[in-house]
Amino acid sequence: MSPSAPSHDLSTTKKNLSRTSFRPLQGHRALVTGASSGIGEQYARQLAALGSDLVLAARRVDRLEKLALELEKTHGIRAVAVATDLGRPGEGARLAKAVCLPDQPVTLLVNNAGIGPYAPFLETDVEKHLSTIQLNVTALTELTHHVATHMRSHGRPSYISNVASIAAYQATPNFAVYGGTKHYVRLFSEVIRNELQNTNISVSCLCPGGTYTEFLEKAGQQLKASGHAAMMPAAEVARQGILGMLRNRAVVVPGLLNKIACFLPRLVPTGFGIAVAGIAMRRSVSQVKAQP
C-alpha cells in the first residue's frame, strides 16, 4: 500500500469483525448497490456493525427502508434507502449525483448489484443480454467513475469493492454474457487499482462462487444435491469481501474450492476449460424457468 493510501490498523480486524465494540469504520459513509438481498444486504449489515453510515440502493425500496431502520436502531449509524434501477442507462450517474454530497462524502463504494441469466445464448432474448451488460458493466463503470472522482476530490481514505464472480476466471456454457461481464469487472478493477495506487482510494474485487442468495432462482438455476458442496453463506462471502477491501487485497476469492476453480483454468487451453466447466455445471445445477 502506498503511504497515502487508506491506513486503518487492521491487524486485529479478522478476529474482531463480529465484536460490537469494534467500530473501525466510524465516520465512513458507504454506498452499497443491490443491498435489498443476498451478498449486498450482508455487506450492509456488516459495514453497519463496523460503524459505517450507509446509503442502500436497489429497486425494492421497501426492503431497503426496513433494513435501514433496523441497522440504525441496532448500530447507532445513519442509513438511507435510495430506489434506483441501475438497468436504466444514466442511472449510475444520477445515483452518484444524489448521494455524493460535499458535506456527506462517500468513502466506501460496494458495486454489488448484478444479474446472471443462465441459459444458452440463443435461448435468451437479446434484450435480457443487453440489460445484463447494462447492470453488470455499464452502471458499475459509470458509478465507479463518478464516485471515485468524488473520493479523489474529498481526499479521505476511501475504498471500492467490486463484486465479480469465479466466472471472471472460468468461462462457462450458458453463462456467455454473464461470464464476459464478470471478466470485465475483475480486469477493470485490477487496472483502476493500479492507476489509483498512489491516491487515497484502494480498489478490491470480490469473486464469489456459488452463494446461497436469490441469485440462483432469478438466474434460472436449481441446485442438484451435489451442487451444495461448494455453496457458501452470503454472510461469510461478504465478510471476506469487507476484510479484503479493508486490507487492500486486489482480488478476494472466498472458499478453497473456489480458489481451486479460479486457478485451474490457467493450466489448460480455454476451450478445454469451458467444456469441463460445462460438465461440472450440469452436475451441480439444472436450468429452470428464471424468476422475475
Ligand SMILES: NC(=O)c1ccc[n+]([C@@H]2O[C@H](COP(=O)([O-])OP(=O)(O)OC[C@H]3O[C@@H](n4cnc5c(N)ncnc54)[C@H](OP(=O)(O)O)[C@@H]3O)[C@@H](O)[C@H]2O)c1
Ligand atoms: N449468488 C451467487 O451464487 C453469486 C456467485 C458469484 C457472484 N455473485 C454476484 O454477487 C452479486 C450479488 O448477487 P446475490 O447473489 O446477492 O443475488 P441477489 O440476492 O439476487 O441480489 C442481487 C441484488 O442486485 C439488485 N439488483 C438487481 N437488478 C438491479 C437493478 N436493475 N438495479 C438496481 N439493483 C438491482 C437486487 O435488488 P432489487 O431486485 O431490489 O433491485 C439485489 O439487491 C451479483 O453481482 C452477482 O453476480 C453471486
